[in-house]
Amino acid sequence: MSAPVTISIDAMGGDNAPDIVVEGVRLAHVRLPHVRYLLFGDAARVEPLLDRYPEIRGVCTLRHTDEAVSGDAKPSQVLRTGRRSSMWLAADAVAKGEAAGVVSAGNTGALMAVSKFVLRMLPGIDRPAIAGMFPTERGETVMLDLGANVDCDANNLVQFAVMGEVFARAVLGLEQPSIGLLNVGSEELKGNDAVRSAANTLRESHLPIRFHGFVEGNDICAGTVDVVVTDGFTGNIALKTAEGTVRLYSTFLKESFRASLLAKFGFLFARHALHKVKVRTDPRRYNGAMFLGLNGIAVKSHGGTDAFGFANAIGVAVDLVAHGYNDRIRREFERFKAAEPAPAQRAAGTG
Amino acid sequence: MSAPVTISIDAMGGDNAPDIVVEGVRLAHVRLPHVRYLLFGDAARVEPLLDRYPEIRGVCTLRHTDEAVSGDAKPSQVLRTGRRSSMWLAADAVAKGEAAGVVSAGNTGALMAVSKFVLRMLPGIDRPAIAGMFPTERGETVMLDLGANVDCDANNLVQFAVMGEVFARAVLGLEQPSIGLLNVGSEELKGNDAVRSAANTLRESHLPIRFHGFVEGNDICAGTVDVVVTDGFTGNIALKTAEGTVRLYSTFLKESFRASLLAKFGFLFARHALHKVKVRTDPRRYNGAMFLGLNGIAVKSHGGTDAFGFANAIGVAVDLVAHGYNDRIRREFERFKAAEPAPAQRAAGTG
Numbered sequence: 001m002s003a004p005v006t007i008s009i010d011a012m013g014g015d016n017a018p019d020i021v022v023e024g025v026r027l028a029h030v031r032l033p034h035v036r037y038l039l040f041g042d043a044a045r046v047e048p049l050l051d052r053y054p055e056i057r058g059v060c061t062l063r064h065t066d067e068a069v070s071g072d073a074k075p076s077q078v079l080r081t082g083r084r085s086s087m088w089l090a091a092d093a094v095a096k097g098e099a100a101g102v103v104s105a106g107n108t109g110a111l112m113a114v115s116k117f118v119l120r121m122l123p124g125i126d127r128p129a130i131a132g133m134f135p136t137e138r139g140e141t142v143m144l145d146l147g148a149n150v151d152c153d154a155n156n157l158v159q160f161a162v163m164g165e166v167f168a169r170a171v172l173g174l175e176q177p178s179i180g181l182l183n184v185g186s187e188e189l190k191g192n193d194a195v196r197s198a199a200n201t202l203r204e205s206h207l208p209i210r211f212h213g214f215v216e217g218n219d220i221c222a223g224t225v226d227v228v229v230t231d232g233f234t235g236n237i238a239l240k241t242a243e244g245t246v247r248l249y250s251t252f253l254k255e256s257f258r259a260s261l262l263a264k265f266g267f268l269f270a271r272h273a274l275h276k277v278k279v280r281t282d283p284r285r286y287n288g289a290m291f292l293g294l295n296g297i298a299v300k301s302h303g304g305t306d307a308f309g310f311a312n313a314i315g316v317a318v319d320l321v322a323h324g325y326n327d328r329i330r331r332e333f334e335r336f337k338a339a340e341p342a343p344a345q346r347a348a349g350t351g
Numbered sequence: 352m353s354a355p356v357t358i359s360i361d362a363m364g365g366d367n368a369p370d371i372v373v374e375g376v377r378l379a380h381v382r383l384p385h386v387r388y389l390l391f392g393d394a395a396r397v398e399p400l401l402d403r404y405p406e407i408r409g410v411c412t413l414r415h416t417d418e419a420v421s422g423d424a425k426p427s428q429v430l431r432t433g434r435r436s437s438m439w440l441a442a443d444a445v446a447k448g449e450a451a452g453v454v455s456a457g458n459t460g461a462l463m464a465v466s467k468f469v470l471r472m473l474p475g476i477d478r479p480a481i482a483g484m485f486p487t488e489r490g491e492t493v494m495l496d497l498g499a500n501v502d503c504d505a506n507n508l509v510q511f512a513v514m515g516e517v518f519a520r521a522v523l524g525l526e527q528p529s530i531g532l533l534n535v536g537s538e539e540l541k542g543n544d545a546v547r548s549a550a551n552t553l554r555e556s557h558l559p560i561r562f563h564g565f566v567e568g569n570d571i572c573a574g575t576v577d578v579v580v581t582d583g584f585t586g587n588i589a590l591k592t593a594e595g596t597v598r599l600y601s602t603f604l605k606e607s608f609r610a611s612l613l614a615k616f617g618f619l620f621a622r623h624a625l626h627k628v629k630v631r632t633d634p635r636r637y638n639g640a641m642f643l644g645l646n647g648i649a650v651k652s653h654g655g656t657d658a659f660g661f662a663n664a665i666g667v668a669v670d671l672v673a674h675g676y677n678d679r680i681r682r683e684f685e686r687f688k689a690a691e692p693a694p695a696q697r698a699a700g701t702g
Contacts, residue, residue, distance in 0.1 A: 150543045182588060190460075190501070191501060192584055217591025217592035220592055221599040238589065238592045239568065240567045240568025241569065243569050244568060244571055245597060245600075249628070252632065253624075257624045263623060263624040265620055266617065267621065267624070269617030269619075269621065273614040274607070276607045280603050
């Protein structure tokens with residue numbers, strides 16, 4: 001953990017960039033003193049922030065660019081015209097080997113398109129996926145895809161299962177993580193063609209994977225499995241529905257504790273316990289969605305997060321680097337190909 | 352509200368049938384004394400329960416059948432062999448005009464198949480949808496489809512929007528309910544073909560509908576719109592993810608209040624406030640999913656609910672009857688056809 005690691009940062013990405021980005025670097029620096037940062041952004045705006053936090057001067061290198069990807073830019077447009085943007089340059093630093101991973105709070109679609117173009121895919125993977133962590137009753141669960149691919153076929157889902165499995169072993173340290181496919185019912189006959197066909201492949205294949213079978217929406221937070229696999233449309237909606245539900249619950253709590261004098265009094269005694277729950281469900285703690293399947297580490301921070309959340313996203317990237325996720329997944333795909341050529345590959349099994 | 356209404360009941364459907372079903376009828380009777388019940392089920396098991404609650408003897412008629420649909424029966428198998436089952440007979444009572452609506456806590460897929468077969472579709476509707484209510488920060492939101500159709504095209508989604516709109520006006524009493532299409536982003540370019548094409552139709556059509564545009568998962572609980580429209584795969588997963596998140600949050604609360612003596616003391620004062628939140632998020636209060644688009648009222652209770660939940664499902668059916676939902680939607684579809692023939696119909700606009 002103490003070898004120097006360089007992370008490249010899109011200093012201009014996100015709703016409150018570059019302020020919360022640089023402040024996030026400062027927070028991350030406290031926890032991860034061995035990490036160096038390559039910041040890409042507008043020097044006129046970033047320099048004053050670095051002046052404000054002299055303690056990170058020594059670990060930060062700023063590369064100026066006056067271009068940035070806007071929040072509503074179309075990915076295709078960014079691919080055509082965004083080569084001098086802070087996002088592109090930050091991803092390119094990973095491709096060039098100057099940094100071990102990139103973190104951006106910018107436009108998700110653009111970051112995915114740029115990362116795919118600049119970093120390229122790992123061999124054997126057709127599409128990258130966005131993975132994130134969820135708090136559950138049993139600990140934490142990783143879910144993918146959270147929005148990279150709105151339409152997925154069975155082959156994509158099988159590949160996501162493999163990527164999630166390796167992640168759970170390499171980064172979470174689980175020995176035999178269990179994998180569940182998100183569906184509308186646990187009976188074999190339910191669901192659409194893609195999930196049923198993916199389940200058949202995972203069940204019948206000789207992949208060294210512990211396939212649990214189908215899981216439902218309530219299983220995500222229950223922690224029924226270690227890895228929940230789904231398409232990007234459903235995964236994104238499940239993630240945001242869960243976030244919205246947490247917000248609703250805490251609003252109800254607040255209203256309830258404001259409703260009477262007794263309740264206000266109760267709040268004084270309950271405050272500590274309530275605060276602990278708030279911390280456990282704080283979305284900033286789970287900030288940092290991982291782009292898996294690329295030939296390099298890329299992490300997307302929530303665009304509206306604060307410095308605390310951005311620092312967590314940096315932590316996620318450093319974790320992936322420290323555990324050598326990409327080398328592991330490259331080796332695992334070799335192993336899977338040896339076990340059974342078909343499922344992880346689109347072409348005939350010549351692997 | 353006081354004209355007599357008859358509801359037919361599948362007394363053998365659900366995990367704890369017929370016990371919680373008959374007890375649910377008893378609870379519903381307290382709130383809705385004008386409602387009569389036609390119960391279908393095994394007399395040897397239901398009669399003793401009616402003996403236990405003499406106050407509902409006068410409003411209940413029991414029709415014996417010794418067949419019941421099992422929880423794991425395939426819908427196609429029930430359609431072939433289930434004509435004497437309590438579920439089928441209860442739905443058939445609506446088709447025959449003996450009851451104004453049917454309530455069952457049995458197998459969802461079977462109830463949908465039987466209801467479609469026995470009650471038939473309303474004219475102009477290709478597929479029925481399952482609709483349910485969600486608590487939100489602004490009140491309540493109706494969402495559909497919650498699982499009747501795992502694959503939906505744009506035309507289905509447009510029809511769901513119309514059915515949800517009429518429901519919000521007829522049953523919830525909203526004057527101009529707003530409609531949102533669930534998607535992975537609010538930008539027009541995101542999402543799959545079906546939602547994008549449905550959005551274009553809703554936006555450009557002359558349907559007298561207040562179309563808000565796309566909404567995301569977090570908008571469900573935020574109450575951004577009155578009606579959330581989605582396919583049955585996504586809707587079912589969003590519903591169950593929200594339920595699982597509420598369960599997780601309350602588990603975290605319980606753990607937190609047990610963690611120390613001060614927290615336990617705090618709980619004593621906070622108990623009332625916490626109980627209010629529990630009531631507001633209690634899934635039993637939202638029990639009773641409505642099958643919309645059929646030529647008759649059918650309501651599905653959660654299979655694992657208790658008597659309180661089942662009584663709520665009866666209340667939902669009585670509400671739909673009292674507000675004449677099916678007549679309203681039949682008239683509205685006429686009106687929509689007059690406004691613009693294309694979107695709500697599959698064939699060329701000859702309506």
